[in-house]
Amino acid sequence: MPRPKDSDGPRAAMIASAISLIRRRGVAAVSFADVLAASGAPRGSVYHHFPRGRTQLITEATEVASARITAGLGRALDTPETSAALRALAHTLARGLDRGDYTVGCPIAAAALSNEPDAVAAAGSAFDTWRELIAGKLIADGAYPERAASVAVLIVSALEGALIVARTERSPAALDTVVAELGALCRSALDAGRSDVPITPPAAS
């Protein structure tokens, strides 16, 4: 795995290495020693940078990963249509799977599946943030707020699950399929939101 730039300092290098290891192995299989070895950070710096120890490192790694993915989601959602945003997002996720040779998973799912309460909570905050971003986009596009919230839960869940299925297939096919279904679902949620206005029957094609 690529080492972070030295100019980021050992603290950032340790967080970057922790994220990379967590994505490959899961939280429980990543030790402080692994992170030191992967980051090249000096052993003596561990409790200087992370006075609360491994728990603090794992939690901060989850928060940093969350902020990065949230920024990517925000960029993906900055298009006129939610279904196009989902396709862009799936494309980014598929590229990540392929670059990691289908051995690198979502760091937030890994944190959610850990036994570190702080990391689980950070993962929960990430999922909340993503749901709110997606629901906000659906509402802005015309969906009812309650339905938008419900569809957003489905979207976050389905993308996390599709990443896991895709890993077993060494193929982005599950992501593509899920995003096509979700795109159609989003359009129907928007149509329902618009159905307060008089309905015209669909044109016969």
Place this chain on the structure above:
Amino acid sequence: MPRPKDSDGPRAAMIASAISLIRRRGVAAVSFADVLAASGAPRGSVYHHFPRGRTQLITEATEVASARITAGLGRALDTPETSAALRALAHTLARGLDRGDYTVGCPIAAAALSNEPDAVAAAGSAFDTWRELIAGKLIADGAYPERAASVAVLIVSALEGALIVARTERSPAALDTVVAELGALCRSALDAGRSDVPITPPAAS
């Protein structure tokens, strides 16, 4: 965690303990020694029962867990309507989360996220089997085969993802929401399958 019955023998006890540990920690954090300690199996029996070592134990644990979940899915799908089957399935999954105090995940997701190629392949087979069962049910209910296959990928992905989200919330709410959305989607897939027959407009309510 409950120890399996002695009458099952040390081999079955080791597989049961491996499944339980994998669900809590992920594959990478489960060693042979952990499984021996949890199962009470004698150390000398390890290579007698699992001549290919830890990889064999992890893979067989995934296969046994897969067979058990597949049987449960089959029972859940044995109802007249797919959306009712999904609710029954979500109920079972929610009970599992609650009983495990939201620290016990899907063993197949854990295997999929591992670095053991045989376990990843066994997880992939499990996902395939579940998709085929769900697609078969949708087709039997009247959906087009291609759409049924696509909806089945979404269902498997969304349930796996919702289990992860639910764990961070210590609540089955995400499962309930996802299943409600998927139920509506299944009904629309069935309606589309039936739309070869003359369409009557929906009754004004």
